[in-house]
Structure formats: C-alpha cells, structure tokens
Amino acid sequence: MRTPFMAGNWKMYKTAAETTAFFEKFLPLVANSSHCDVAICPTFVNIPAAVAAVAGSKVGIGGQNLYWAKEGAFTGEISAPMLKAVGCQYVIIGHSERRQFFGETDATVLKKTVAALEAGLTPIVCVGELLADREAGNTEAVLVEQFNGGIAGLSETQFAQIVIAYEPVWAIGTGKVATPDMAADAHRTIRAQVEKKFGADAAKAVRILYGGSVKPDNVKGLMAQIEIDGALVGGASLDANSFAGVVNF
Numbered sequence: 001m002r003t004p005f006m007a008g009n010w011k012m013y014k015t016a017a018e019t020t021a022f023f024e025k026f027l028p029l030v031a032n033s034s035h036c037d038v039a040i041c042p043t044f045v046n047i048p049a050a051v052a053a054v055a056g057s058k059v060g061i062g063g064q065n066l067y068w069a070k071e072g073a074f075t076g077e078i079s080a081p082m083l084k085a086v087g088c089q090y091v092i093i094g095h096s097e098r099r100q101f102f103g104e105t106d107a108t109v110l111k112k113t114v115a116a117l118e119a120g121l122t123p124i125v126c127v128g129e130l131l132a133d134r135e136a137g138n139t140e141a142v143l144v145e146q147f148n149g150g151i152a153g154l155s156e157t158q159f160a161q162i163v164i165a166y167e168p169v170w171a172i173g174t175g176k177v178a179t180p181d182m183a184a185d186a187h188r189t190i191r192a193q194v195e196k197k198f199g200a201d202a203a204k205a206v207r208i209l210y211g212g213s214v215k216p217d218n219v220k221g222l223m224a225q226i227e228i229d230g231a232l233v234g235g236a237s238l239d240a241n242s243f244a245g246v247v248n249f
C-alpha cells in the first residue's frame with residue numbers, strides 16, 4: 001500500500017513573513033491528516049522560516065532545485081548538503097519550468113537526483129509532455145524518453161528512494177487539469193517503464209504524483225485512480241485553506 005503524498009510547489013511566490021503566516025493557518029487544518037505525507041517546497045530564502053514553522057508537525061519542507069556539486073565556485077547555486085543542513089527532507093528535480101526556462105535536461109536531472117540521494121534528501125523527479133507532444137500523439141514516447149534519459153540511470157537502491165511526479169506541461173497553471181483517466185494512463189506508462197528497468201516490486205512501491213491544476217474540487221477524482229499516489233500542487237498550495245482541502249481529499 002503506497003502512502004499518499006501531497007506536496008506544494010510554491011515556485012517564486014511568498015516572502016518569509018507570508019511563509020510563517022501560511023503555516024499558522026495551515027498546520028491546524030492538517031493536524032489530523034495522518035492518511036498522507038505532506039510537504040511544502042518554498043523558495044530557497046524562505047526555507048529557514050518554513051522549517052521553523054513546521055517544527056513538531058508532520059509537514060516536511062523541500063527545495064525546488066539544487067546543483068549537483070557539493071560546494072565550489074558555482075555562483076548562484078545551492079547544493080544538496082546545504083538543503084539538508086537547513087532542514088529540508090525533499091527536493092523537486094527537473095520541473096518543466098526548469099527544463100523550459102533554465103536549460104534542464106534529462107542528463108542534469110539524473111546528476112541532481114543522485115546528488116540529492118547522496119545528501120539524504122528525497123527527490124521528487126518531474127516528467128511530463130508538452131501540449132504539442134500530446135497533440136502529436138507522442139505522450140508515451142516523451143515519457144519513455146525522459147525516463148530513460150534520467151531516472152533509468154539510477155541504481156535499484158537509489159530508485160527505491162525517489163518519488164516521481166507526472167506533470168503534463170499543458171496542465172500547469174492553465175486551469176486545464178488532465179482527466180483522471182488521462183493522468184492514470186500516463187502513470188501506467190511510467191510504472192511500466194519502472195517495472196522494465198527496476199522490477200515488479202519497485203513498480204509497485206514507487207509513488208507517482210500527478211501535477212497540473214490540482215485543486216480541492218478535482219483532487220478527489222484524481223485520487224480515486226489507483227495509479228495516482230498524490231499530487232504536486234502549484235497555485236492551490238499557496239492558500240492554506242485550499243491546500244488543506246487538497247491534503248484532506
């Protein structure tokens with residue numbers, strides 16, 4: 001049985017004061033939500049405020065990116081051990097916005113995933129097709145390519161510690177949610193790749209989250225799919241009531 005996992009990706013939103021205010025409202029709303037794991041991934045500068053706010057609660061904190069070297073002359077970058085030291089449990093890797101705007105590739109996704117695991121972080125590794133891919137009937141091919149170019153490079157032991165997020169790019173921030181059936185289809189494609197590469201037990205165990213316009217009013221339908229193990233939530237995670245509505249689906 002896979003424990004559901006609801007993670008909020010705050011992208012480039014909120015100040016430290018807004019981060020603290022969010023958790024004051026949010027934590028009481030999820031205090032009894034023992035049915036699932038919960039995480040928030042704020043901007044780097046707000047991680048300390050978030051870590052302080054969630055102390056003693058069940059909510060974990062994650063980064064939104066990292067650089068694979070442990071330290072060095074890499075101006076503007078942040079390493080996995082630094083995220084771990086500041087109190088992170090998770091890190092998002094290969095988000096489509098990183099791929100689209102910051103040159104992330106399947107190869108860098110693999111390097112970053114390995115670095116995260118070496119530091120003891122749980123990577124949430126993102127894959128997903130563009131609208132043009134879906135319209136051309138290439139969704140499956142793109143997912144397989146991203147899997148093979150990135151995740152497939154892990155060892156079995158490494159793979160056992162990651163979470164995968166399927167985020168169709170056309171559904172991110174657009175209000176266009178994939179139907180539960182579409183999402184489940186994509187998750188089956190990914191899980192089949194996992195089975196091929198890492199075996200049936202690994203395929204059964206890995207959590208695959210859906211991301212793309214998840215809201216309190218559509219999460220129930222998505223979570224009714226046995227294939228969908230949770231959500232990676234952007235916009236709806238910025239508001240305490242709305243993210244609590246997702247967590248308490």
Ligand code: 13P
Binds near residue numbers: 174233
């Ligand atoms: P939205 O929920 O705002 O569509 O964003 C999804 C996402 O990109 C989460 O990583």
